[in-house]
Amino acid sequence: MKSVLYIFTFFIAFSMQAQSKYEEGMKKAFELWGQGKDSEASAMFERIAAAEKNNWLPNYYVALVNTTASFKTKDRAQVSALLDKAQKALDIEFDKQPLNSELLVLQALIYTGWVAFDPMTYAMKYSAQVTDLYDKAQKADPTNPRAVFGKAEYEMGGAKYFGSDTAPMCAEVKRSIDLFGKFKPETPFHPKWGLDRAIETLKDCKQ
Template sequence: MEKVILILVLSISGALFAQSDYEKGMNQAFELWGTNPAEASNLFERIAHAEKDNWIPFYYAAQVNILNGFTIKDKAVLTAQLEKAQTLLDQASAISSDNPEIMVMQALLHIVWVAYDGETYGMLLSGKVIALYEKALQLAPDNPRVVFGKAEWDMGGAKFFGNDTAPFCKEIEKSIELFAKFEPKAPFYPIWGKERAEQVLATCK
């Protein structure tokens, strides 16, 4: 009996230690993100391969590459960056299918291409972005990143065609209310977006 208890204690201690290593690594990656995005992405990816049933590190590894894509002007560099991000998102989706957070990030990847060259990629990818947001909204109507992402995209379309943006401003207001109520489902679960939503809402005034 004592041996059984010892094994259980050692197992629990090992799990706690592994979790501690995970948290330490994730925190280190977030710290690196501000100064060395490439190394942050690599660290998130290394953590992801160690945490084989956890989609979150793959998600952040992809997000680093996607957000950095908005600053890249060279098409070859951008293509390589977003292809890597797509692979990481695919790995995240393989672990957690029909995940609205991953859908929002997938939509954002497409939006990087639209921002890079609207004439080439606007018509090609707009339908995919809309479909992703609509599906995510069906799955998680109270997810603030879903509500905000869709509203910001729709607002951009309304501005492009000279249409009224007021309905989308209301949706952005709704997303900010949802951000205030949102409770993460796990450690390091995505919580980003509120500051961006507030910035976009300020343009509605």
Template structure:
């Protein structure tokens, strides 16, 4: 009995230490990201993902960073490597956490980076995929402000492309901004981005 209790205590201590390492690693990765050390942050998130194969968030952030740095990239070889890595990691995240609206948005963002690089090549096929991704995300999480904002921005971009008025989507951005004030997740390191972007979009809405 004594040995059993000791074993349980040791297992508990090991779990706590593992969680502590995970938390400290994630905090360090975010610190690097905040200091604009994008490659270093991505590499650390990747190491955490390798050590924590059952957690979707490190994979998500590797994908997100590699996507963000791809916008504006002119070198096709470099862009391809970054976006292929982003897709590889978001696919793993999706396998860990299926039907996750945050992951669907990130997947759509990868497609958007390809479209921004070469709309003539990727516009038609990936635009249709994005419409489906945003629709599914809305069905899964109609009150997630990032989902509402991302879909609204996508709809605005599509409207501009076809010479249509973007004003109807301003109300969606307003709603997203309202929801940012109250949206909470109990999952540590859950995505929180979007509020500042919503303010920027709303400030220029309908102009």
């Protein structure tokens, strides 16, 4: 009985230690990202992903860090490298969870990165896929505010370009803000970004 209890206690202690290392690593990676050290944050998330093969979040953040970084540059080689890295990380988790709403949103964001970089080349290729991905993300999780806001923001960009009415998109932005208010991430590390941008977008709607 004592040996069984010892093994159980050891297992619990080991699990707590592993969890602690995961939490420490994630916190450090977010800290680096917050300091604008995108490549260091990405590398940290990659190391965590290698150790946490059954956890989709580290690779999700590898993809998100590199995707958001791609919007900061107009250098073709750099954009291509960042978005390719993001896609490879996302593909690892997409193969396991093809109906994960957050992964669908991130795939749409990666395609948006290509469209934003070179609309003439990539808009025709990816625009329909972007809206379809956001639709799938909303269907997979109707409470996901990023799925609602992402689609509204993307369609608003097209409406402004063609001089169309943006009122329907603004209504969806408002709906996304309502969803952000109710959204409760599963853990401190689950996606919760987007509210600030949605609020700023709604201000533009009212101008």
